[in-house]
Amino acid sequence: xxxxxxRLIKKNEHGKKMPLWENITxxxxxxxxxxxxxxxxxxxxxxxxxxxxxxxxxWLRTVVIAIAFLxxxxxVNRWLRIFLKQTVVLxxxxxxxxxxxxxxxxxxxxxxxxxxxxxTKAHLLGDGFxxxxxxNAGTLSVNWSQPLAIWIxxxxxxxxxxxxxxxxxxxxxxxxxxxxxxxxxFALRVAILLGxxxxxxxxxxLILILMGSTQLFFGYAEHYPLLCCGILxxxxxxxxxxxxxxxxxxxxxxFLILIPMHFSSLCLLPSMLFLFFFKEERKYLGDILxxxxxxxxxxxxxxxxAGLVLYLHKYNWYVFSYFVPLLHGGYTGPNYTLxxxxxxxxxxxxxxxxxxxxxxxxxxxxxxxxxPESTKDRVFQFLLIVSAAQLLFIFLVNPGLGAPxxxxxxxxxxLGYTVLALYLFSRTPPxxxxxxxxxxxVIVAFLFTLPWILVNANPxxxxxxxxxxxxxxxxxxxxxxFILAGYFxxxxxxxxxxxxxRMIKEKFPEVELVNQGLGFLQKxxxxxxYEAMTRALQISPEFAEAHAGLGWYYFKTGDLQQSEQKLKxxxxxxxxYGLAYANLGDIYLKRGEFKxxxxxxxxSVKLGMDDPKVFNNLGILYAQFGNLNKAASFYQKAIAKNxxxxxxxxxxxFVYYKQGKLKDSLREVNLxxxxxxxxxxxxxQLGLTYEGLGRKKEAxxxxxxxxxxxxxxxxxDHINKLIEKLKASYK
Numbered sequence: 042x043x044x045x046x047x048r049l050i051k052k053n054e055h056g057k058k059m060p061l062w063e064n065i066t067x068x069x070x071x072x073x074x075x076x077x078x079x080x081x082x083x084x085x086x087x088x089x090x091x092x093x094x095x096x097x098x099x100w101l102r103t104v105v106i107a108i109a110f111l112x113x114x115x116x117v118n119r120w121l122r123i124f125l126k127q128t129v130v131l132x133x134x135x136x137x138x139x140x141x142x143x144x145x146x147x148x149x150x151x152x153x154x155x156x157x158x159x160x161t162k163a164h165l166l167g168d169g170f171x172x173x174x175x176x177n178a179g180t181l182s183v184n185w186s187q188p189l190a191i192w193i194x195x196x197x198x199x200x201x202x203x204x205x206x207x208x209x210x211x212x213x214x215x216x217x218x219x220x221x222x223x224x225x226x227f228a229l230r231v232a233i234l235l236g237x238x239x240x241x242x243x244x245x246x247l248i249l250i251l252m253g254s255t256q257l258f259f260g261y262a263e264h265y266p267l268l269c270c271g272i273l274x275x276x277x278x279x280x281x282x283x284x285x286x287x288x289x290x291x292x293x294x295x296f297l298i299l300i301p302m303h304f305s306s307l308c309l310l311p312s313m314l315f316l317f318f319f320k321e322e323r324k325y326l327g328d329i330l331x332x333x334x335x336x337x338x339x340x341x342x343x344x345x346x347a348g349l350v351l352y353l354h355k356y357n358w359y360v361f362s363y364f365v366p367l368l369h370g371g372y373t374g375p376n377y378t379l380x381x382x383x384x385x386x387x388x389x390x391x392x393x394x395x396x397x398x399x400x401x402x403x404x405x406x407x408x409x410x411x412x413p414e415s416t417k418d419r420v421f422q423f424l425l426i427v428s429a430a431q432l433l434f435i436f437l438v439n440p441g442l443g444a445p446x447x448x449x450x451x452x453x454x455x456l457g458y459t460v461l462a463l464y465l466f467s468r469t470p471p472x473x474x475x476x477x478x479x480x481x482x483v484i485v486a487f488l489f490t491l492p493w494i495l496v497n498a499n500p501x502x503x504x505x506x507x508x509x510x511x512x513x514x515x516x517x518x519x520x521x522x523f524i525l526a527g528y529f530x531x532x533x534x535x536x537x538x539x540x541x542x543r544m545i546k547e548k549f550p551e552v553e554l555v556n557q558g559l560g561f562l563q564k565x566x567x568x569x570x571y572e573a574m575t576r577a578l579q580i581s582p583e584f585a586e587a588h589a590g591l592g593w594y595y596f597k598t599g600d601l602q603q604s605e606q607k608l609k610x611x612x613x614x615x616x617x618y619g620l621a622y623a624n625l626g627d628i629y630l631k632r633g634e635f636k637x638x639x640x641x642x643x644x645s646v647k648l649g650m651d652d653p654k655v656f657n658n659l660g661i662l663y664a665q666f667g668n669l670n671k672a673a674s675f676y677q678k679a680i681a682k683n684x685x686x687x688x689x690x691x692x693x694x695f696v697y698y699k700q701g702k703l704k705d706s707l708r709e710v711n712l713x714x715x716x717x718x719x720x721x722x723x724x725x726q727l728g729l730t731y732e733g734l735g736r737k738k739e740a741x742x743x744x745x746x747x748x749x750x751x752x753x754x755x756x757x758d759h760i761n762k763l764i765e766k767l768k769a770s771y772k
Contacts, residue, residue: 090390093492134239152225160260163503169262176209179681180651189301190264214260221258251486254452373517387444399459427457443514585615619648653679721750
C-alpha cells in the first residue's frame with residue numbers, strides 16, 4: 042500500500058505533498074495541445090480525430106493554441122481563475138443551485154440556440170445524405186438495428202411535414218436539437234450529483250458538454266442523438282440507484298428503451314447485471330443466486346438470448362461482417378484487420394474526437410489509483426464495466442463506411458469512461474493545483490471540440506475534410522464520391538459533379554467496367570457485357586459487385602442456376618450487399634418460389650435497398666399472399682420513389698379495388714393512364730372499378746377499350762359476355 046501511495050505523491054520544494062497524477066495530467070494536457078497544433082499540418086493523414094484546426098488559417102490556429110499555452114503559466118492561470126470565480130462560478134451557483142428551475146430553463150434555451158446557430162450544413166458524415174433522401178422520398182423504413190429510433194423520426198416527419206411542411210433535414214435537426222437540450226440538462230444533473238462544490242460541479246458539467254460527441258446535437262442527420270442522450274440518462278439514474286436515491290426499476294426501464302433505440306446498447310447489459318447483483322457486497326455465488334431479483338434477471342437474459350438466436354438464424358449470412366476481420370479485410374480494406382495499425386489509429390482517433398479529456402483522466406486514474414481503494418467502490422466498478430464494454434464494442438465492431446465517416450456509431454462510447462474519470466476527479470482532495478488543472482482541462486476540451494463543430498457548420502470546410510477522409514480508405518469510402526456528387530448536384534455545381542464522376546472512373550476502373558457491363562445488358566449486348574464483367578474480376582477478383590454483375594448477366598441469359606451461384610458468391614464477399622439479395626429475389630420470383638423471394642427482397646430492403654422495383658415486387662408477393670395492407674404499403678413506397686412507375690400504380694389500384702376502396706382505386710387508375718395511356722390492364726381494372734361504383738356505361742367503354750388493345754386475351758369471351766350483361770342492365 043505504501044509503495045502505491047509513493048507513486049501518487051511526491052514532495053515539492055516547500056515540503057508540501059503534491060499528487061503525482063496532477064503533474065502527469067498537466068504534462069499530458071500540454072502534450073495534447075502540442076499534438077493539436079502539429080496535427081493541423083497533416084489534414085491528409087490518419088489523424089482525423091484531432092486535425093480539425095487544419096481547415097483554418099495558420100495564423101488563427103497558432104494564436105489560439107499559443108493563448109492556451111499562456112494559460113498554463115501559473116500567474117496567468119491564477120488571474121483567470123479569480124476572474125472566473127467572481128463571474129462564471131458565481132452565476133452558475135446562483136442559477137443552478139439557488140434558482141434551480143430557472144437555471145435549467147436558461148441552460149435549455151441557451152443550448153438550443155447554440156445548437157441551431159452552429160448547426161451542420163452539409164450532411165456528409167455517416168448515412169446522413171442517404172437518410173434524408175430516403176425520408177423525403179417516403180422510402181425510409183424501420184430496420185432491425187434501431188427500430189425505435191427510426192420510428193420516432195418517421196412519426197415526427199409525418200406530423201411535422203403534414204402540418205408545417207418541413208422536409209427531412211429540418212425534422213432530423215429538430216430532434217437533434219431537442220436531444221441535445223435533454224443531454225445538457227442531464228449533464229448538469231450528473232455534475233450536481235457527483236460534485237461537492239460549485240466550482241467542481243461547473244467543471245464536470247463543462248467537460249460533459251464539451252465532448253466531441255455533442256456534434257450529434259448540432260442538427261445532425263442520423264439516429265444516434267437519441268441514443269447518446271439516452272445513455273447519459275441511463276448512467277445518471279444508475280448512479281442515483283447506487284447512491285440509494287432511486288429504484289433499480291428506473292435504469293432497467295431506460296435500458297429496455299435503449300435496446301430498440303439501437304442494438305449497440307446491448308453492450309450496457311453487463312453493467313445492468315452488475316446493478317442487479319452487486320450493489321451490496323456479496324462474496325459468494327450462493328449469496329448472489331439467492332436474491333429476489335435472480336428469477337427476473339434470468340428471464341430477461343433468456344429473452345435476450347432467444348432474440349439473438351432468432352437473429353442469427355435469420356441473418357446468419359452477414360452477421361459476422363459487423364466485426365473487424367481478424368486476418369483479411371476483403372476488397373474494401375484487405376489490410377484493415379483487428380490488429381492493423383490503421384484500425385488501432387482509428388480506435389485512438391475516435392476517443393480523442395469524442396472525449397480527449399475523459400480519455401486522459403481515465404487512463405491516468407486507472408494506472409495510478411491505489412487498487413485497494415477501488416475494490417469496494419460500487420460506483421467505480423459499475424462505471425468501469427460500462428467503459429470496458431463500450432471500448433470493447435468500438436474495438437471489435439467494423440465501421441461499414443470507415444471509422445472516420447462512421448464516427449457517429451461510436452459517438453456515445455466516450456460517456457462511460459468520461460463519467461468515470463469525472464467521478465474519480467470529484468473525489469480527489471481539494472488543493473490549489475487541482476483548481477489550476479480544472480481550468481486547463483476545460484480549455485483543452487474546448488480547443489479539441491470547437492474546430493470540429495465549426496468545420497461541420499461550414500459547407501466548404503465540411504467538403505474539404507470529407508475529401509481527405511475518403512482518401513484514407515479509398516475502396517471502403519467509394520460511395521462517398523457519389524454522395525459528394527449528389528451534394529454538388531443539389532447545390533447547383535455541375536462542374537464539381539463531373540469531377541467526382543471522373544474521379545470514380547480513375548480511381549476504381551473495376552467499378553466503371555461493371556457499370557459498362559450493366560449498360561450493355563440493358564441494351565441486350567450480352568457479349569460485351571460478359572467481357573466487361575470478366576475484365577473487372579481480373580482487375581479485382583474480390584470485387585463483389587463484379588460477381589453480382591456476372592450473376593445478373595446469367596439471369597438475363599436465362600441461366601438461373603449460374604446466376605444464383607454467382608450472386609451467392611457475391612454475398613460471401615460482401616454479406617450486407619442489398620442488391621445481391623434483391624437479384625436473388627428476382628431469381629426465386631421467376632422460379633415461382635414466392636416465400637423465398639419475399640425473404641430475399643425483405644433482406645435487401647433491411648440492408649438499405651430503396652429500388653422501386655423491389656418495393657413493387659414485394660407488393661406483388663404480399664397481394665398474392667392476401668396481405669393487402671402490406672401490399673399497398675410497398676406499392677406506395679415504390680410510387681414515392683418513382684411517381685411514374687406504372688406497374689406500381691396498377692398494383693395499388695388493384696389492391697384498393699380488393700379492399701373495397703373503389704374511389705381510391707379509380708384515382709390510381711386515372712393517374713396510371715395519364716402516365717401510360719397504352720397500359721392495357723389499366724382499362725380492365727378501370728372497368729372493374731366503374732362496375733363496382735355502379736357506373737355501368739363507363740365500365741362497358743373501359744372493357745371494350747381493353748379488348749381492342751388485347752383481342753387475344755384468354756378471357757376475351759368472358760369479358761364480352763360481361764359487356765353484354767352490363768349493356769342489358771341499363772337499356
